[in-house]
Amino acid sequence: MQTVEAAGLEIGDGQPTRLMGVLNVSDESPYEPSVFADSTEAAAHVEDLIDEGADIVDVGLESANKRFEVLSAEEERERLDTAIETVERVEGDAVFSIETRYHEVAAAALDANFDMVNDVCGFADPELPRVCEARDAAVVKMASPPDLTRPGALASVDDIYDALADGLTGKTIIDPAFGGWSEDKTLDDDRETFRRLGEFRDIGRPMLVSINRKNFLGDIVDRETDDRLPASLAATALAVGRGADVIRTHDVAETRDAAMIGDALGDRIEG
Numbered sequence: 001m002q003t004v005e006a007a008g009l010e011i012g013d014g015q016p017t018r019l020m021g022v023l024n025v026s027d028e029s030p031y032e033p034s035v036f037a038d039s040t041e042a043a044a045h046v047e048d049l050i051d052e053g054a055d056i057v058d059v060g061l062e063s064a065n066k067r068f069e070v071l072s073a074e075e076e077r078e079r080l081d082t083a084i085e086t087v088e089r090v091e092g093d094a095v096f097s098i099e100t101r102y103h104e105v106a107a108a109a110l111d112a113n114f115d116m117v118n119d120v121c122g123f124a125d126p127e128l129p130r131v132c133e134a135r136d137a138a139v140v141k142m143a144s145p146p147d148l149t150r151p152g153a154l155a156s157v158d159d160i161y162d163a164l165a166d167g168l169t170g171k172t173i174i175d176p177a178f179g180g181w182s183e184d185k186t187l188d189d190d191r192e193t194f195r196r197l198g199e200f201r202d203i204g205r206p207m208l209v210s211i212n213r214k215n216f217l218g219d220i221v222d223r224e225t226d227d228r229l230p231a232s233l234a235a236t237a238l239a240v241g242r243g244a245d246v247i248r249t250h251d252v253a254e255t256r257d258a259a260m261i262g263d264a265l266g267d268r269i270e271g
Contacts, residue, residue: 004171004206006138007095007115009055011173012206017240017259020097020208020248021046021054025082026062039082043089050092052253056246058097058118059083061105070149073102080108087113097140101148103127110135118175120144120151122163129169140208140246141168142175152181155189157196165203173246175208176200180215190216194235197242209239210248212255233258241266 003012011018023046024035036042046057061079062071071079080098087096098109101121106128110117116137122144123129132139143160144151154160154177164174176197178190194216200207211217213228221231229251236247236255240262249255 001201001206002170002204004138004173006056006097006171009095011138011245013245015245017244017263018055018246019053019252019256019259020056020058020246021049021052021094021252022058022060022248022250023049023086024060024063025079025086026060036086037082039085039089042082042086046086046090046094047092049252050090050094053256054094054252056095056097056116058099058248059086059114060099073104076100076102076105077108080105080112083109083114084112101125101128101151103131106139107131107135110137116140118142121148122146122151122177123167124148129167129172132171133169136171138171138173139169140173140175143177144181150182152177152179153185155182155185157189157193157199160193161200161203164200168203168205173206173208174200174203175210178209178211178214178216187216187219190214191220194239197239197244201243206245207243208246208248209244211235211239212247212249212251229254237262237265 001013003010036045061076095115097116097118098114099118100106103125106117117132118140119128120142122141124146143154143163160176176193212232213225217231218228236258240259247259
């Protein structure tokens with residue numbers, strides 16, 4: 001297993017599970033507690049995430065929900081100004097990740113005050129990994145077709161695996177892409193991917209898992225989004241035990257404890 005370093009933070013075997021807190025500067029994002037349009041309020045939220053235990057803060061510029069039109073690189077770039085101002089205001093210490101699918105936005109963020117990139121389209125823009133390599137930046141590759149308009153739109157575990165195993169940089173973290181990214185992807189597909197999480201360890205790269213309050217968990221426990229935290233925590237401990245190196249979450253404080261249980265009672269950290 002290759003360990004990835006992101007601005008001094010080691011991610012991978014032999015390291016504790018890293019927590020990625022979430023900040024959205026997009027009005028469309030569905031989880032309101034993580035949405036902030038004002039940089040001062042956003043910075044205060046980031047500091048709260050850091051105090052709760054976030055090692056990484058992932059800043060989203062647009063919702064990847066399939067119901068919304070995809071923003072252009074220019075439109076994302078306009079929103080990036082708020083994200084940059086937010087990070088400049090933060091006093092706490094964390095690794096800052098920008099969520100984007102465009103190399104132009106990734107370059108501007110990395111040239112400002114961001115440390116890594118979270119690519120929700122899985123290198124559909126072939127220049128994006130090159131931008132990250134040129135700046136020696138870690139980058140998350142989410143499993144997706146080679147299409148900038150279809151993030152996460154792969155259903156079969158085999159297709160997800162193949163998408164993640166190809167074209168990686170030396171500092172790539174893989175993400176199997178849980179969630180309702182496309183009409184074809186079902187809750188059963190997410191459950192099957194979760195059951196087979198351990199197979200992705202064969203790719204030899206650290207793995208990020210984003211399952212916080214996801215529909216496939218809500219379906220199991222018959223709970224709506226606001227009441228899915230216990231299910232998310234149970235799944236987090238299982239995911240860590242099955243090989244997750246980073247957990248992306250809106251609920252950092254609670255997820256920290258679940259990840260610690262996974263580290264202590266699972267076998268991932270021993271490599």
